[in-house]
Amino acid sequence: MTGVEQGIRDVWFLSMQGLGHMVSTLRAKGYTVVAPMVRDGVIAFAEIASVDQIASGVRDEMGPGRYRLVDDPLSRVFNYVVGQDSPKRFFFPPKLELVAMHVEGKRFVLDRTAPKPPKLAVLGIRPCDLAAIQVQDRVFGYGDDNAAERCESDTYYNQARKQSLLIAANCTQPGATCFCDSMGTGPRAKEGYDLSLTELGGGFILRAGSDDGRAIVSELPVREPSPSEIELGQLKIDQACERMGRSMDTDGLKELLNEQIDHPSWDEVAKRCMACSNCTMVCPTCFCSTVTDSNDLATDVASRTRHWESCFTHQFSYTTAGSVRSSLRARYRHWMRHKLGTWWDQFGSSGCVGCGRCITWCPVGIDITEQAAGLRGHPQASSHGGKRLSERGLMV
Ligand code: SF4
Numbered sequence: 001m002t003g004v005e006q007g008i009r010d011v012w013f014l015s016m017q018g019l020g021h022m023v024s025t026l027r028a029k030g031y032t033v034v035a036p037m038v039r040d041g042v043i044a045f046a047e048i049a050s051v052d053q054i055a056s057g058v059r060d061e062m063g064p065g066r067y068r069l070v071d072d073p074l075s076r077v078f079n080y081v082v083g084q085d086s087p088k089r090f091f092f093p094p095k096l097e098l099v100a101m102h103v104e105g106k107r108f109v110l111d112r113t114a115p116k117p118p119k120l121a122v123l124g125i126r127p128c129d130l131a132a133i134q135v136q137d138r139v140f141g142y143g144d145d146n147a148a149e150r151c152e153s154d155t156y157y158n159q160a161r162k163q164s165l166l167i168a169a170n171c172t173q174p175g176a177t178c179f180c181d182s183m184g185t186g187p188r189a190k191e192g193y194d195l196s197l198t199e200l201g202g203g204f205i206l207r208a209g210s211d212d213g214r215a216i217v218s219e220l221p222v223r224e225p226s227p228s229e230i231e232l233g234q235l236k237i238d239q240a241c242e243r244m245g246r247s248m249d250t251d252g253l254k255e256l257l258n259e260q261i262d263h264p265s266w267d268e269v270a271k272r273c274m275a276c277s278n279c280t281m282v283c284p285t286c287f288c289s290t291v292t293d294s295n296d297l298a299t300d301v302a303s304r305t306r307h308w309e310s311c312f313t314h315q316f317s318y319t320t321a322g323s324v325r326s327s328l329r330a331r332y333r334h335w336m337r338h339k340l341g342t343w344w345d346q347f348g349s350s351g352c353v354g355c356g357r358c359i360t361w362c363p364v365g366i367d368i369t370e371q372a373a374g375l376r377g378h379p380q381a382s383s384h385g386g387k388r389l390s391e392r393g394l395m396v
């Protein structure tokens with residue numbers, strides 16, 4: 001079969017009712033289905049039992065330091081852009097107990113090891129987050145036998161990924177802080193998905209990207225799409241590119257970041273940054289963690305827990321000689337140089353997928369696209385009203 005024939009065979013039309021069928025099919029196959037829901041005033045991925053639980057009637061609006069859900073009675077099924085939460089948490093949990101044990105006589109007795117991850121179907125994952133999962137696959141050694149041999153792969157991550165099914169929802173309505181188009185990660189899912197959906201009025205263009213995806217489609221009420229439906233899907237994605245809220249010029253950026261170690265903009269951003277770590281907590285590719293040990297005095301059980309950490313904190317690089325990056329200038333610069341520069345050396349890709357979350361959820365609206373443009377001498381090149389601190393430290 002030629003690639004073209006394969007491509008045609010792998011495209012279908014799925015009705016709105018068919019989406020409900022997809023959810024029940026996935027559940028019948030033992031998947032825990034997670035999808036975008038409204039939780040605590042934001043869009044977040046959580047388990048659904050039926051398609052009615054997907055966030056509807058609302059859309060999310062965002063800007064630097066700003067996120068709001070607004071009513072939108074005419075909204076589509078996948079009307080959201082991205083919430084603060086990415087599917088990262090399902091593969092790399094924010095908090096994971098690794099081991100628990102107690103002492104009996106002269107020996108340690110194992111009480112618990114890390115839990116087994118669920119068999120997960122992520123429905124409605126945006127292309128930028130899909131690209132972020134591929135970035136994290138490289139970080140955690142997913143599918144890399146050499147990494148496993150060197151003990152550089154993460155057991156929980158690899159188990160979770162191996163049994164996961166990723167169903168992308170292509171973006172037809174980007175947010176004001178999105179720049180996936182310029183990072184080459186969206187608004188269409190290019191690879192790494194099992195199934196992808198492009199929403200049209202009344203249904204979806206459905207594509208399969210893996211045998212697991214095709215197996216699901218074989219149980220769904222699909223039909224061949226008309227040429228005009230395929231064209232409409234493509235048009236909507238093309239229009240999303242044109243409406244992208246921001247962009248980043250990545251040409252020569254790695255070299256620029258190395259050359260501009262002493263650029264005055266690092267001092268400027270350090271005056272605004274509060275080291276709150278929000279940017280790293282919401283980033284779908286950030287992977288730093290630490291472990292803490294604790295003892296339960298009531299049960300005598302000692303446990304070790306891994307949890308997310310941030311390179312923005314003082315203690316993150318603390319050694320016996322003090323913090324390696326003691327100034328905010330050094331910490332912000334380190335984060336940005338890693339994301340856009342040295343990540344290439346480590347993992348062969350950018351560490352930024354252009355989701356815009358670090359701009360949206362930064363309390364003072366620090367904008368990574370603005371910072372990158374500033375290094376080129378165009379501080380306003382992608383400015384969209386980033387917030388500043390007033391003399392009293394309030395957001396203005
Ligand atoms: S650095 Fe910012 S825009 Fe890039 S992937 Fe992380 S949160 Fe998204």
Ligand code: SF4
Nearest residue numbers: 273274276277279362
């Ligand atoms: S850049 Fe913004 S979100 Fe990140 S640590 Fe600084 S103030 Fe917090």
